[in-house]
Amino acid sequence: MAQKVSVADITKHATAEDCWILVNGKVYDLTKFAPDHPGGPDMIWKYAGKDGTKTYNTYHSAELIEKSLSDAEKKGEFDESTMTLTWLAAQQEATPSEADPNEKPPLSSIINLDDFEQAFAKAGAQKANAYISGASNDLLTLNANKTFWQKLWFRPRVMRNVDVISTKMKMMGCEVAMPVWICPMGIAKTAGPEGERALGAGAAASGIVHCMSTAASMGVEEILSSAPKTHPFFFQLYVDRQRHKTEAVLAQLNKLDQIKALFITADLAVVSKREADERIRTQEITSVYSSQEKSRIDKKGAGLARTTGGFIDPALNWDDIAWVRKHTNLPIVIKGIQSAADARMAMEMGCQGIVISNHGGRALDNAPATILALLEIRRDCPEVFDKLEVHIDGGVRRGSDILKAVCLGAHGVGVGRPFQCSVLYDTEGVETAAAIIQDELETAMRLCGVTDLEKVRGDMSYLNTSELEQYLPKPERRSWFAGLRARL
Numbered sequence: 001m002a003q004k005v006s007v008a009d010i011t012k013h014a015t016a017e018d019c020w021i022l023v024n025g026k027v028y029d030l031t032k033f034a035p036d037h038p039g040g041p042d043m044i045w046k047y048a049g050k051d052g053t054k055t056y057n058t059y060h061s062a063e064l065i066e067k068s069l070s071d072a073e074k075k076g077e078f079d080e081s082t083m084t085l086t087w088l089a090a091q092q093e094a095t096p097s098e099a100d101p102n103e104k105p106p107l108s109s110i111i112n113l114d115d116f117e118q119a120f121a122k123a124g125a126q127k128a129n130a131y132i133s134g135a136s137n138d139l140l141t142l143n144a145n146k147t148f149w150q151k152l153w154f155r156p157r158v159m160r161n162v163d164v165i166s167t168k169m170k171m172m173g174c175e176v177a178m179p180v181w182i183c184p185m186g187i188a189k190t191a192g193p194e195g196e197r198a199l200g201a202g203a204a205a206s207g208i209v210h211c212m213s214t215a216a217s218m219g220v221e222e223i224l225s226s227a228p229k230t231h232p233f234f235f236q237l238y239v240d241r242q243r244h245k246t247e248a249v250l251a252q253l254n255k256l257d258q259i260k261a262l263f264i265t266a267d268l269a270v271v272s273k274r275e276a277d278e279r280i281r282t283q284e285i286t287s288v289y290s291s292q293e294k295s296r297i298d299k300k301g302a303g304l305a306r307t308t309g310g311f312i313d314p315a316l317n318w319d320d321i322a323w324v325r326k327h328t329n330l331p332i333v334i335k336g337i338q339s340a341a342d343a344r345m346a347m348e349m350g351c352q353g354i355v356i357s358n359h360g361g362r363a364l365d366n367a368p369a370t371i372l373a374l375l376e377i378r379r380d381c382p383e384v385f386d387k388l389e390v391h392i393d394g395g396v397r398r399g400s401d402i403l404k405a406v407c408l409g410a411h412g413v414g415v416g417r418p419f420q421c422s423v424l425y426d427t428e429g430v431e432t433a434a435a436i437i438q439d440e441l442e443t444a445m446r447l448c449g450v451t452d453l454e455k456v457r458g459d460m461s462y463l464n465t466s467e468l469e470q471y472l473p474k475p476e477r478r479s480w481f482a483g484l485r486a487r488l
């Protein structure tokens with residue numbers, strides 16, 4: 001790519017049919033690639049003949065474009081000496097305005113996990129905030145996740161010598177400082193330039209595990225390199241409609257010792273309706289195309305989640321566990337279990353774990369709060385807890401919620417949005433979020449009379465579940481008559 005490309009050259013290729021773009025000082029011909037761009041062709045065409053660096057870097061790692069295009073599509077180095085005032089003004093118009101960094105509260109002012117989400121709502125880009133904070137339809141499950149944790153009360157013991165306590169546990173064979181993992185969340189670079197690197201480094205410094213997403217904004221190896229080589233990670237898998245692509249991912253993971261478990265996401269057969277996300281995207285595209293050709297967004301809108309989740313295979317079913325097993329050496333964990341029936345199914349299929357999850361309210365709205373599904377599984381198939389690891393996520397915002405989950409039998413607890421928002425403060429933010437959880441967990445243990453988290457796993461005598469029981473579905477009746485009906 002030795003050749004120099006001038007402003008006059010690049011601006012000659014400023015249409016969808018002939019589309020050159022400047023990214024990080026180099027000029028690329030994206031004409032052929034744009035229609036297949038997973039983030040939608042509009043996002044590329046918007047920068048035809050212009051500088052797309054800022055937007056590109058918000059979503060992608062620097063090397064992605066170099067890896068994805070052929071040599072013929074790499075047109076040369078941008079010749080900065082040819083820049084004109086007209087060109088500079090056009091670039092400002094193309095790149096959406098960012099949030100005001102002065103709005104960012106100092107990290108020292110953040111004292112709980114909700115503060116991270118609020119800081120991001122203030123100081124993060126509007127589009128990123130819509131993507132991260134958003135959930136399905138009327139946000140009923142999103143809100144229920146959090147409020148139902150608050151309906152579970154403790155039954156504390158006193159005078160138990162809580163001077164020295166331990167929060168250490170084992171998850172998927174990994175020793176952890178506390179049983180917490182950072183949920184898989186797509187495109188973490190939307191939250192801060194360090195993206196998944198901050199999540200990986202922050203998790204490692206805090207002795208917890210980051211479960212990286214299939215839809216991460218950088219490659220697996222780059223994320224792994226953020227942590228010491230001995231530090232464990234989990235990998236979240238969306239099964240691709242093109243199964244050979246998933247097989248290639250699994251083959252790559254088999255070679256990476258740091259990955260300790262495969263979390264297969266099962267609760268998002270199709271990407272749901274995320275209205276906050278879609279409204280922003282619709283506005284953005286409409287303004288770009290107001291006087292030109294028509295955008296390709298359909299009537300359902302085209303939020304970030306929809307454009308990035310279109311590859312997920314809705315045909316995924318329980319028989320596919322055998323196919324995944326053929327291609328992986330990793331423990332298999334099904335993420336998105338929401339009923340006792342499916343927990344039992346995962347156990348019968350020989351899975352090593354489940355995550356009780358409704359995708360943080362981003363899948364089916366009106367799905368039960370995850371704590372209710374955990375209670376249902378405890379009541380209707382307690383044997384699951386002995387046969388596999390039971391994890392839970394959704395609305396966990398306090399260290400005391402971790403103690404509640406463990407007393408109900410959980411082996412690990414996922415925390416999502418607060419960690420994604422903490423990326424606004426890079427690795428330091430992620431470490432601060434983990435330190436807040438650790439401190440709150442220790443305080444709750446001491447005030448509850450618990451000294452060793454491992455020893456109270458499954459001990460419901462520390463909890464009063466009566467307020468929640470009214471919301472549980474009726475117990476499955478395993479009578480002769482019910483059995484007969486099921487067979488008919």
Ligand code: HEM
Pocket residue numbers: 021023033037038039040043044047052053055056059060064065068069187215216217281302303304305307308
């Ligand atoms: C040729 C290299 C490129 C590849 C392989 C690529 C790939 C992708 C993928 C996979 C996504 C989905 C999100 C994710 O998983 O990260 C995405 C989203 C996105 N990409 Fe690219 N991309 C490329 C170039 C670009 C360029 C040049 C721009 C802009 C200048 C761009 C802007 C975006 C934006 C804004 C999104 C989010 C879309 C939305 O808001 O719905 N990408 N891209």
Ligand SMILES: Cc1cc2nc3c(=O)[nH]c(=O)nc-3n(C[C@H](O)[C@H](O)[C@H](O)COP(=O)(O)O)c2cc1C
Pocket residue numbers: 131132133145183184185186213214215236265335357358359360361362393394395396414415416417418420
């Ligand atoms: C921005 C964002 C992106 C997400 N991306 C994924 C993903 O790629 N794969 C996945 O299995 N779950 C994904 N989730 C769901 C989380 O893994 C997790 O189940 C949920 O966020 C937990 O709820 P919480 O955010 O209330 O803690 C995402 C959630 C958010 C907020």
